[in-house]
Amino acid sequence: MDFKIVTLPGDGIGPDIVTEAVKVLNKVGEVYGHQFTYDEQMMGGVAIDHKGSSLPKETIDACLAADAVLLGAVGGPKWDNLPNGDRPEKGLLGIRGALKLFANLRPAVLYPQLKHASPLKEEIIGDSLDILIVRELTSGIYFGEKNKVVCEEDDSKTFASDLEKYTVAEIERITRVGFDAAMKRNKKVCVVDKANVLESSRLWRVVVNRVAKDYPEVEYSFMYVDNAAMQLVVNPKQFDVIVTSNIFGDILSDEASIITGSIGMLASASLGEGSLGLYEPSHGSAPDIAGQNKANPIATILSAAMMLRYSLNLDKEANAIEAAVMNVLDAGYRTGDIMSTDMKQIGTVEMGDLITAAI
Amino acid sequence: MDFKIVTLPGDGIGPDIVTEAVKVLNKVGEVYGHQFTYDEQMMGGVAIDHKGSSLPKETIDACLAADAVLLGAVGGPKWDNLPNGDRPEKGLLGIRGALKLFANLRPAVLYPQLKHASPLKEEIIGDSLDILIVRELTSGIYFGEKNKVVCEEDDSKTFASDLEKYTVAEIERITRVGFDAAMKRNKKVCVVDKANVLESSRLWRVVVNRVAKDYPEVEYSFMYVDNAAMQLVVNPKQFDVIVTSNIFGDILSDEASIITGSIGMLASASLGEGSLGLYEPSHGSAPDIAGQNKANPIATILSAAMMLRYSLNLDKEANAIEAAVMNVLDAGYRTGDIMSTDMKQIGTVEMGDLITAAI
Ligand SMILES: CC(C)[C@H](C(=O)O)[C@@H](O)C(=O)O
Ligand SMILES: CC(C)[C@H](C(=O)O)[C@@H](O)C(=O)O
Numbered sequence: 070m071d072f073k074i075v076t077l078p079g080d081g082i083g084p085d086i087v088t089e090a091v092k093v094l095n096k097v098g099e100v101y102g103h104q105f106t107y108d109e110q111m112m113g114g115v116a117i118d119h120k121g122s123s124l125p126k127e128t129i130d131a132c133l134a135a136d137a138v139l140l141g142a143v144g145g146p147k148w149d150n151l152p153n154g155d156r157p158e159k160g161l162l163g164i165r166g167a168l169k170l171f172a173n174l175r176p177a178v179l180y181p182q183l184k185h186a187s188p189l190k191e192e193i194i195g196d197s198l199d200i201l202i203v204r205e206l207t208s209g210i211y212f213g214e215k216n217k218v219v220c221e222e223d224d225s226k227t228f229a230s231d232l233e234k235y236t237v238a239e240i241e242r243i244t245r246v247g248f249d250a251a252m253k254r255n256k257k258v259c260v261v262d263k264a265n266v267l268e269s270s271r272l273w274r275v276v277v278n279r280v281a282k283d284y285p286e287v288e289y290s291f292m293y294v295d296n297a298a299m300q301l302v303v304n305p306k307q308f309d310v311i312v313t314s315n316i317f318g319d320i321l322s323d324e325a326s327i328i329t330g331s332i333g334m335l336a337s338a339s340l341g342e343g344s345l346g347l348y349e350p351s352h353g354s355a356p357d358i359a360g361q362n363k364a365n366p367i368a369t370i371l372s373a374a375m376m377l378r379y380s381l382n383l384d385k386e387a388n389a390i391e392a393a394v395m396n397v398l399d400a401g402y403r404t405g406d407i408m409s410t411d412m413k414q415i416g417t418v419e420m421g422d423l424i425t426a427a428i
Numbered sequence: 429m430d431f432k433i434v435t436l437p438g439d440g441i442g443p444d445i446v447t448e449a450v451k452v453l454n455k456v457g458e459v460y461g462h463q464f465t466y467d468e469q470m471m472g473g474v475a476i477d478h479k480g481s482s483l484p485k486e487t488i489d490a491c492l493a494a495d496a497v498l499l500g501a502v503g504g505p506k507w508d509n510l511p512n513g514d515r516p517e518k519g520l521l522g523i524r525g526a527l528k529l530f531a532n533l534r535p536a537v538l539y540p541q542l543k544h545a546s547p548l549k550e551e552i553i554g555d556s557l558d559i560l561i562v563r564e565l566t567s568g569i570y571f572g573e574k575n576k577v578v579c580e581e582d583d584s585k586t587f588a589s590d591l592e593k594y595t596v597a598e599i600e601r602i603t604r605v606g607f608d609a610a611m612k613r614n615k616k617v618c619v620v621d622k623a624n625v626l627e628s629s630r631l632w633r634v635v636v637n638r639v640a641k642d643y644p645e646v647e648y649s650f651m652y653v654d655n656a657a658m659q660l661v662v663n664p665k666q667f668d669v670i671v672t673s674n675i676f677g678d679i680l681s682d683e684a685s686i687i688t689g690s691i692g693m694l695a696s697a698s699l700g701e702g703s704l705g706l707y708e709p710s711h712g713s714a715p716d717i718a719g720q721n722k723a724n725p726i727a728t729i730l731s732a733a734m735m736l737r738y739s740l741n742l743d744k745e746a747n748a749i750e751a752a753v754m755n756v757l758d759a760g761y762r763t764g765d766i767m768s769t770d771m772k773q774i775g776t777v778e779m780g781d782l783i784t785a786a787i
Binding site for chain 2 (some may be wrong): 137147156158162165187188189190193210211213215216219224225226227228230231232233234236237238241262263265266267268269271272294295298299302303318319320321322324325326328332
């Protein structure tokens with residue numbers, strides 16, 4: 070089969086890690102008889118520098134015409150205070166919106182080979198952890214109406230606001246993604262909200278209760294976000310799938326990633342109604358180590374695996390990538406971020422080569 | 429001196445723990461020659477049951493006439509789905525609003541005697557931790573306009589919304605509380621926001637930068653909330669004072685509490701412009717152990733110490749309570765929640781008695 074993939078290397082270590090993922094994909098293509106065609110486009114800081122916008126129109130068009138999009142990372146101090154108010158993150162939010170990628174799937178997985186790297190005590194984290202955070206990605210306070218009203222007579226009254234707003238349709242579709250995912254896992258969903266304070270959370274509860282009727286096998290519960298932030302630290306194993314809003318998902322998915330101790334390993338998928346999806350590592354652009362053959366490419370390589378599974382329907386091939394990563398870890402190879410005593414430290418390129426060879 | 433204190437025992441373990449704090453206060457009064465007069469009022473579930481409202485008018489009036497308010501805890505499953513939509517939490521939000529308590533101070537302190545109870549590895553948490561979270565408490569998405577718009581023709585379009593809104597004045601006064609607190613501590617402030625996405629956060633940054641000019645000695649920085657949720661787990665010691673909005677403060681203060689491993693020990697103060705303040709433990713109402721002499725009264729007793737310090741200007745007396753708590757911990761006494769091997773397990777009442785005796 071032929072597949073068209075847009076790559077968005079982006080900023081910082083983005084180009085380093087996307088190069089390795091492409092290497093792995095090409096090997097998968099060879100072994101399993103697929104043709105991957107890449108269309109490299111600009112997004113984020115690099116697009117601001119070269120095209121004058123964090124999200125050029127040709128990037129959106131190319132993504133819309135592709136089977137899937139593979140993103141490295143965006144952002145860096147260089148673009149933090151641009152006079153025109155553009156910023157790399159705007160490109161990221163923009164592409165999510167333009168491609169209607171309303172569902173962000175972020176697995177927080179503890180790799181047994183790396184369990185010592187968790188900041189949590191062993192009696193809490195144990196040997197494994199496997200949480201899937203399903204975050205709503207194109208609505209809520211990220212996309213709701215923004216306002217800044219300057220009061221000329223009395224600056225103390227100047228205000229700014231952001232609207233957390235959800236429709237029934239938006240809540241319903243993300244809830245279905247969460248419950249569908251749970252059906253393929255441990256059939257347990259925890260919906261995180263702040264229903265004791267927020268009107269929007271109360272609507273979430275009504276809709277979730279209704280959608281849940283279609284999934285009689287799924288055991289589901291609600292949890293307040295403040296409590297969830299605690300439970301992730303003291304008892305993370307209670308969670309299977311967490312479904313939540315854009316902003317709460319942003320916070321909790323990062324918290325969940327960090328407790329695995331292997332944020333350099335964690336992939337993510339952003340999906341819409343169709344098969345088009347955007348895949349990116351959970352970590353950031355780490356400008357301080359860009360271009361130095363130091364970045365860990367595994368999160369991006371595993372994002373490519375998610376891409377094969379969710380957008381290209383190539384399950385066997387996705388499994389092959391994941392197995393190759395495991396093999397290389399088992400053989401003791403580590404990039405600097407996940408290095409520990411008695412292991413063999415290698416660079417970005419070597420890690421990509423080893424995983425490619427293991428396919 | 430004579431002081432008028434309103435007590436709001438509230439629900440669950442609330443009455444158990446407030447009783448012990450009052451015991452300790454009375455001893456302080458005896459030893460240091462003060463007269464504390466208590467006016468017990470209802471708030472939360474108990475007020476719903478007996479007065480038909482989570483926040484009866486006489487409770488507000490009594491609080492407004494008092495020097496300080498000491499709260500136990502509110503809430504419980506019993507009041508979760510009342511037909512009229514009232515709930516214990518409404519009382520709590522209401523009293524914060526009515527007394528204009530815009531600044532919530534939540535110390536997250538690791539007690540050396542309890543450090544083994546932290547969920548974090550020893551190399552991360554070390555021997556001590558002392559973070560002060562300064563949370564804005566009477567504005568933002570908690571108090572902003574709420575809406576629910578039902579669409580009769582097409583229910584999928586029904587929506588609900590909550591408005592995150594801050595004025596310059598609101599941001600300025602909470603920022604000052606944070607910087608003032610930092611001046612008495614390690615002169616380091618981290619302001620947590622989501623300025624790469626939220627307009628309101630960007631206004632926070634403008635105002636904070638302006639206010640900071642009045643505190644040239646304070647070193648301050650900004651951090652995105654998703655990153656802060658990670659940093660609290662991997663490197664909590666980097667923080668001295670965290671200043672943030674209502675919702676982010678809710679989430680982060682709970683996360684910060686739990687990493688100390690001693691949530692049963694953590695006090696909080698909610699303050700306004702004047703000296704009137706409301707003091708309450710950081711933990712919840714734990715209805716499952718209410719009335720069983722099992723609850724840990726220390727967080728409430730330490731909240732009473734904060735009350736002496738911030739509302740009644742009795743610093744020496746506050747120190748005496750804190751020292752008494754330390755003595756009792758050093759002597760090996762523990763309630764169930766903080767029990768460990770070789771310690772002496774005691775109940776709520778005994779803990780109150782021992783701390784009283786140590787004053
Ligand atoms: C860069 C930022 C806008 C983005 C977000 O908050 O969505 C990032 O934190 C993420 O989680 O992907
Ligand atoms: C009960 C609830 C409304 C409250 C809040 O979120 O403010 C609580 O979680 C707290 O932090 O004091």
